[in-house]
Amino acid sequence: MSVTLADVAARAGVSAATVSRVLNGNYPVAGATRHRVLRAVEELEYVVNGPASALAAATSDLVGVLVNDIADPFFGIMAGAVQSEIGPPAQTGGGARPVPLKLAIVCNTGGSSERELTYLTLLQRQRAAAVVLTGGAVEDSSHTAALATRLRRLEAAGSRVVLCGRPPLAAGEEGPHPLTVTFDNRGGARRLTEHLLSLGHRRLGYLAGPANRTTTRHRLEGHRVAMAAAGLADDAERLTVHGAYDRASGYDGALELLRREPGLTAILAANDTVALGVCAALRDQGLSIPGDVSVTGFDDLPFAVDAMPALTTVRLPLTEAGARAGRLALGREDAPPGGVATFRGDLMVRDSTAPPRTSGGA
Amino acid sequence: MSVTLADVAARAGVSAATVSRVLNGNYPVAGATRHRVLRAVEELEYVVNGPASALAAATSDLVGVLVNDIADPFFGIMAGAVQSEIGPPAQTGGGARPVPLKLAIVCNTGGSSERELTYLTLLQRQRAAAVVLTGGAVEDSSHTAALATRLRRLEAAGSRVVLCGRPPLAAGEEGPHPLTVTFDNRGGARRLTEHLLSLGHRRLGYLAGPANRTTTRHRLEGHRVAMAAAGLADDAERLTVHGAYDRASGYDGALELLRREPGLTAILAANDTVALGVCAALRDQGLSIPGDVSVTGFDDLPFAVDAMPALTTVRLPLTEAGARAGRLALGREDAPPGGVATFRGDLMVRDSTAPPRTSGGA
DNA sequence: GCCGACTTAGTAAGCGCTTTCTACCCGGGG
DNA sequence: CCCCGGGTAGAAAGCGCTTACTAAGTCGGC
DSSP: OOOOOHHHHHHTTTHHHHHHHHHHTOOOOOOHHHHHHHHHHHHHHHOHHHHHHHHHOOSSSSSEEESOOOSSSSHHHHHHHHHHHHHSOSOOOOOOOOOOOEEEEEOOOOOOOHHHHHHHHHHHHTTOOOEEEESSSSSOHHHHHHHHHHHHHHHHHHHHEEEEESOOOOOOOOOOOEEEEEEOOHHHHHHHHHHHHHHHHOOOEEOOOOOBHHHHHHHHHHHHHHHHHTTTTHHHTTTTTEEOSSHHHHHHHHHHHHOOOOOOOOEEEESSHHHHHHHHHHHHTTTOOOTTTTEEBBBBGGGGGGGOOOOBBBOOHHHHHHHHHHHHHOOSSSOOOOEEEEEEEEEEEEOOOOHHHHHHTO | OOHHHHHHHHHHSHHHHHHHHHTTOOSSSOOHHHHHHHHHHHHHHHOOOOOHHHHHOOOEEEEEEEEEEETSSSHHHHHHHHHHHHHSSSSSSOOSSSSSEEEEEEOOTEEEEEEEHHHHHHHHHHSOOOOOOOOOOBBHHHHHHHHHHHHHHHTTTTOOOEEEEEOOOTTTTTTTEEEEEOOOHHHHOOOOHHHHHHHHOOEEEEEOOOOHHHHHHHHHHHHHHHHHHTTOOHHHTTTTTOSHHHHSHHEEEEEEEEOOOOOEEEEESSHHHHEEEEEHHHHHTTTOTTTTOOEOBBBBGGGGBBSSSSBBBEEEOHHHHHHHHHHHHHHSSSSOOGGOOOOOEEEEEOOOOOOOHHHHHH
């Protein structure tokens, strides 16, 4: 059917082994021979059979990238960054390809731990060279255990595993842990809360993400720490509402928060998308931002600066993190000390936060 | 090293052939035997070797998805939709898997035709079951020809090719064309322009996308048609600026447009992201939207409704288109008549457009 | 002028799975 | 009682590539 190595070999008057060696450049081949082979490859429009080489070499050119939802820029940006590290260079590459180009298999888990496991198995089946898991992990002991097992099997099967944007695996296990690139969600949330507190806010509502997610928990913890330091621990507890990481739950959550505490002067949203929903709800209630209520997001996705009003948020270096994870996955970069690299998030103060009206009167 | 079919066969006391048949369910196997095999699979934690089966069966479980930039929600949404059609079902799937789950290989071309070809070759190498090309195509005759060749080769190699969000291949070629799911960019742009015209605007600037892109051209054509119908053809020509599909070029483009025509009362941006840049520039110039200048986007990405102000735009059914493309790619859906399905975009009138101040005075 | 050391190329044995072809077991009709 | 056909399972030949291992030249040194 299609052109095979043998065809190329015949055409170039050499053995299949030689063609393979020319193509992989992992064995000395005389210049003249190489050229003859390369010409035959051109003439026959030969394209390597990936599965065949993966089988023979016991490794593939595929890298799995697990994301909650690729349509969400948060994940899209990280996935894109991973991809650009492992794929063809952005620059018009010359003829030499120092490292074999890898292809990224993007898997949407939709936040379901079950699908996460399913995809991990599918990636193991593909003999993926590496797997990058992005986003917060579900915190359910049975799932955590199942996940750890799967990851161990993947590594045993030769895949490199890298966590990106999620905390390292529980330290309880023996053996080396997957390399991890993580964000300081706790610190970011704490700084955001402190920012609001320092503006004079005292009644702050917190719209947390879905329960049982590490990201949700860490951000919430950071918030609570700051609240407790200001002697507002009880309020923090009372004014926390959980919801999905989407606009709709921001809208609903804001309404719920207002119901619980009509005197609210600030709302911290789980992330930028949720914050957008909060803003919409507030506007619909006839409240001005930040005049009546200050709002904060998290992540600093590209649209945050163009929101109405421009969102005060925490910038997460998603691109850098994804790129780092990609390099780690290919072993192009040395592991960070302890196997964990943490990126902190910078507070971006914009127009959605201001001193509360009551305290502003001085 | 790892567990193989043979190991499972030995454990179950059957031949490898039988195990293969049980796993693929494409051959009658007695119930008792099947159960024994399945148990052995469980006990051994056997995971099929994908490359091996791909080699033997001459087809893989991989579907390539080419996008300009996965971090851009426009592409993220389509890619996600494709993915959800070919991957594990969102529902907690039962044991039966009617169709083998496919994995999506997402390839960021960055809009480079060269990388597009590179990826196509890499996908052919993987023996991808299907390839979905999204987004506008580069209109360069040599690239178009090269692309057509590559696609033909892919199809010859057994991959199904589907175009999504780009026009069908030139009709000149013989043989069946790749199935296509496309958007009525022309009509959308025309309606957008007519909307502005009907509000009373006469000095409209158009911020087009990068030249030599089908999407850019179609949207521009739609705009020109409406402008010409209003006797404004010359202005349309003079007030068109090309730029990338990003926020920065929206910003710069708006400034350039204002320089060319200070009396501008409306700017049509190539897409929502560009529109955001336009809004930012206008604000920085002290102009109000839509008071001084009306602005429109295109695509209706999720953030459009939360922009400052909410963007009047054209909604493209990205999810539906992606899903359709995914189904077409797997042959799960019959080809549309003529092989081309066109989705139209609906005008979403929001707060960024209003009658121009001067004509509003009546 | 002969023998290692070094290059370069070929041989061939798989890699783990699919699938055709063959073998076998049974039950029922002639 | 024999033969035939439906239902199951096994044997074995690849699928196209990688990679020891082996072979054949080529040199330079003693």
